[in-house]
Amino acid sequence: MESKEPTAITRREWIKMSAVSAVGLVACVTGTRGRTDDEATLTTNGGEMVDYDVVVIGGGPSGHAAALMLGRGNRRVLLVDAGAPRNAAASHINGFVTRDGVSPNEFRRVAREQLAKYAVTFQERWAHEVRGESGNFEVVFGDGVITTRRVIVCVGMVDELPDLPGFRGLWGAGIFQCPYCHGWELKDAPWGFWASSPEMATHALLATGWTKDVVVFTDGRYALPAEASVLFAQRGIRVETRRLKGFVSREEGGASTLAAVELEDGERIACVGLMARPPQRQTKLVAEMGLATDEMGLVVVDSMGKTSRAGVFAAGDLCTLIQSALGAAAAGQRAAAMLNNELLMNG
Numbered sequence: 177m178e179s180k181e182p183t184a185i186t187r188r189e190w191i192k193m194s195a196v197s198a199v200g201l202v203a204c205v206t207g208t209r210g211r212t213d214d215e216a217t218l219t220t221n222g223g224e225m226v227d228y229d230v231v232v233i234g235g236g237p238s239g240h241a242a243a244l245m246l247g248r249g250n251r252r253v254l255l256v257d258a259g260a261p262r263n264a265a266a267s268h269i270n271g272f273v274t275r276d277g278v279s280p281n282e283f284r285r286v287a288r289e290q291l292a293k294y295a296v297t298f299q300e301r302w303a304h305e306v307r308g309e310s311g312n313f314e315v316v317f318g319d320g321v322i323t324t325r326r327v328i329v330c331v332g333m334v335d336e337l338p339d340l341p342g343f344r345g346l347w348g349a350g351i352f353q354c355p356y357c358h359g360w361e362l363k364d365a366p367w368g369f370w371a372s373s374p375e376m377a378t379h380a381l382l383a384t385g386w387t388k389d390v391v392v393f394t395d396g397r398y399a400l401p402a403e404a405s406v407l408f409a410q411r412g413i414r415v416e417t418r419r420l421k422g423f424v425s426r427e428e429g430g431a432s433t434l435a436a437v438e439l440e441d442g443e444r445i446a447c448v449g450l451m452a453r454p455p456q457r458q459t460k461l462v463a464e465m466g467l468a469t470d471e472m473g474l475v476v477v478d479s480m481g482k483t484s485r486a487g488v489f490a491a492g493d494l495c496t497l498i499q500s501a502l503g504a505a506a507a508g509q510r511a512a513a514m515l516n517n518e519l520l521m522n523g
């Protein structure tokens with residue numbers, strides 16, 4: 177027969193043990209981090225004062241998601257953003273479930289509003305350099321230095337837009353980087369596909385999912401691989417090899433959008449949308465941080481979002497060719513959770 181006494185003793189012991197553990201835990205937390213709730217600063221394991229647990233550099237979808245996760249993880253966070261989001265030129269973010277069609281400004285406004293209840297500070301400033309090491313980094317700004325235990329880099333990529341007349345003005349408004357993001361609004365219309373290299377040109381096939389009227393513009397810069405030419409001919413994709421003079425816009429609903437692509441001899445090919453794959457590069461900050469990159473120039477991270485530099489995590493476009501707002505947000509959230517684990521385990 178089962179005796180009740182051991183259970184009663186166990187319960188008493190358990191209560192005693194819990195009290196001891198709670199005291200131990202408090203001692204451990206205050207002992208290692210030296211923090212009380214109302215202190216303005218934290219200490220690292222080494223006992224040196226730092227301003228934040230984490231500085232998140234870059235306030236796009238990945239940075240906001242990281243800051244939210246860390247805020248909810250009861251961390252003291254600084255989110256800094258230079259105020260130049262990659263999709264600044266686009267009027268909508270499409271394909272973000274529950275946010276389909278939201279404007280980038282509204283996305284950021286809501287994100288910051290929701291961060292307000294956590295210990296997350298937002299500042300609009302450029303980070304120029306990250307010095308120091310895990311537990312004690314210095315993030316250098318034009319007007320000062322902030323210290324932090326960890327860093328998440330969420331600064332996106334730089335699109336190197338071609339110097340073709342009209343291109344920059346139509347980027348995000350008739351000229352787009354991704355058919356999933358902006359193809360649905362232009363479906364069944366005549367599309368152009370501008371690619372800076374033969375490798376990029378092969379992506380034109382994707383466009384046929386939205387329209388059967390596709391012209392690939394090589395701008396006279398390269399010859400298409402034979403297999404691509406055969407495939408394009410089979411799918412009804414035309415190839416225009418003449419040099420480009422520029423992009424012609426038209427007004428629609430008070431905004432400029434694409435009307436045609438103009439060739440060197442003045443001929444205009446009507447296009448309502450142009451998908452373009454400009455080359456990308458890392459920001460100056462990332463290029464100078466000494467993070468390992470792969471052969472495509474993307475920052476290498478492991479499944480936890482850790483970079484090659486201890487204590488530095490990264491998330492979003494700078495780590496992947498599959499670039500989207502939701503993908504970046506998911507990566508930011510994951511990296512933040514893993515960073516928080518690391519802080520809990522190693523301080």
Ligand SMILES: Cc1cc2nc3c(=O)[nH]c(=O)nc-3n(C[C@H](O)[C@H](O)[C@H](O)COP(=O)(O)OP(=O)(O)OC[C@H]3O[C@@H](n4cnc5c(N)ncnc54)[C@H](O)[C@@H]3O)c2cc1C
Pocket residue numbers: 233234235236237238239256257258259260261262263264265266268269270271272301302303304330331332333335347348352353357358459461491492493494499500501502504
């Ligand atoms: C024209 C266009 C339209 C797009 N449309 C869509 C769409 O409809 N749907 C979709 O899912 N995706 C879209 N995308 C892709 C999407 O915008 C990106 O995948 C997404 O924004 C990546 O998020 P991120 O957080 O990695 O970087 P970003 O959004 O690029 O944010 C990085 C931030 O870091 C800041 N920053 C950079 N360097 C520093 C520094 N040194 N210090 C401080 N801050 C810094 C920048 O100012 C920027 O605000 C579009 C992209 C473009 C170019």
